[in-house]
Amino acid sequence: MLLFLEQCLNGLQLGLLLFLLAAGLTLIFGIMDLVNLAHGSFYMIGAYFAATFTALTGNFIFSAIAAFAATLLVGMVVEVIAMRRLYGRDHLDHVLGTFGLILFFNELVRLVWGPAGMNVPLPEWLNGHFPILPGIEYPTYRLAIILVTLAVALFLYILVMRTRIGMLIRAGATNREMVGALGVNINLLYTLVFGLGAALAGLAGLMQAPILTVQIGMGENILILAFVVIIIGGIGSIRGAFIAALLVGLIDTVGRSFLPDILRLLLSGRSASAIAPAISSMLIYLLMAVVLVLRPEGLFPVSNK
């Protein structure tokens, strides 16, 4: 039972991290109608910035904030230089263009930081573990990730639902032409949204950096999960992304943890441990397939178009 609780926390942490990625992706797709495969590159860039700033200053918190700001800037610059040329074109052009950006960023990182990858050391007070219940020592840093991402989710909710910018974003998601016709500077709105999405991805990357190694291509695997999340949640819906990210995180982690034991009850030990990893890595795709059959628009479809 304690183990189950602990695995739920692990799943929650993964899910919230996925939410950061998926929120940006879903905003960009929903509002700008742009398929951004290069979203994972911002995740990587955020992690590299954090690693560099930590190496220079030795202060992780400061570096994290600086890396967040730097990724926001990179995102806005990319939007102005590259993305603007892609609006209004076919989705296939988006895919080609942003795939090119992935290659560009991977090579850029190789040139600037080298192929070996980097590490981000944590300050002492974050590096320990924390007794959340008697018998469960949970890593402090993973708790910190959970708290920060929950705060960001709340901030996003307020931003989108309660502010003027949020109103424009929602209006943009529903009917872009009408918003433009009403005199809103749609170019600026797009730049802001794209930068915000990039910065959220960068935040996810920089928070993962101390747990994983910062390396080239680190954003590509997790981006696939982020796409699964926005498909399950409904494209363009932040609330859907939140619920779906938690679902995916929990199902992936809990499945990975308990499926081998369940299979062992049914099959011989050796074949169970061989099959279990394969099946548990399919679970979230099964979930996606079921959602697509039952609700093709996702769990929380944005009613437009």
Next chain:
Amino acid sequence: MRKTLLVASACLMLAVGPVMAQQKTIKIGFVSTFSGPTAVIGNDMRNAFELALDHMGRKMAGLPVEVIYEDDQQKPEVGKQKTEKLIASDKVDFISGYIWSNVLLASLKPIVDSKTMFVIANAGASQVAGQLCSPYVFSASWENDQTPAAVGLYMNQKGVKTAFLLGPNYAAGKDMLNGMRSTFAGQIVGEELTKWPDQLDFSAELSKARAANPDAIYVFYPGAAGVQFLNQFSQAGLKGKVQLYTAFTIDELSLPRQGDLALGVAGAQEWVNDLPFPANKKFVEDFHAKYKTWPSFYAAQSYDAANLIASAVAAVKGDVSKKDEMRAEMKKANFASIRGPFKYGNNQYPIQNFYLQEAYKDANGELRLKTVATIVKDNQDKAAAKCPMK
């Protein structure tokens, strides 16, 4: 007029003939990972192979050597394609390299079918040492079971009663867990295989390991995954509570990034940089002088692979068409191996010692590895029994 032309052509042919013969080069194809997160391993292997050529004056039996390096991107299908290209279009005399067992297994057939002489520099897939063994395939490394089996023996010596096993879910990962299981006398209280190579967050597995409450945890995580594992092991609060035993998880490439977390973690290896052989001292010193880094076991095996190839070329005086004679020479392992003298078994895999290595801080505060003990002497792999060659 026509006669003059004929004579002139004949003279030309005479002049060209010897030049052609002199231009014969020994062509070696080297397949490893040179891009992506594990490119550091491939680079280390290439550095060592190049150093070995430098030490030979870049000649084997007086003939110039050309090495063609190919990047397998750590993907079996790419490795196979690159291997086929080396054989069919470059027409190499030897093939070497291969870090990953799954890449090796995919690439083996074209090599064996074309009867190209092959020296494996790392990957130790048990199938290649066993039922798939071939007269043209030699190993300069080990069979996958051997190193973890040595770790298992060492855990017995330390009186470990219960252990939890962790590794990646691919050919070598399964071999590495089976190898440890084959010698470990205690009880295995749980095991987990993780998705490879993309799963780098081990939180769910570490939670399970802690819940199983074992005396020790045994892991196999090569390359960058080893850095991540040690990091998360420590963040989960397991360091200092549960003793960690490893195979191919701590080496000179991962050590600078593992830092102090690697101190006191036991690992087994067939080569350590401080082994007291003259050839080894020369290798380690020259490697550090040339590349400013310390060589890993991947580098050491690649250096041995180059020297094994050179011994074969020397035995046939550069006539690499005499494959049977080259094989006979290679089976003697007649070269100054930097892991010390060893013999080849019937499957052409080394019968060799395994050592316990540990990380320590040298006088300059730099993290290095040292030999602590010899775990087994003249160890032959168990897969050899499945190999039909005598």
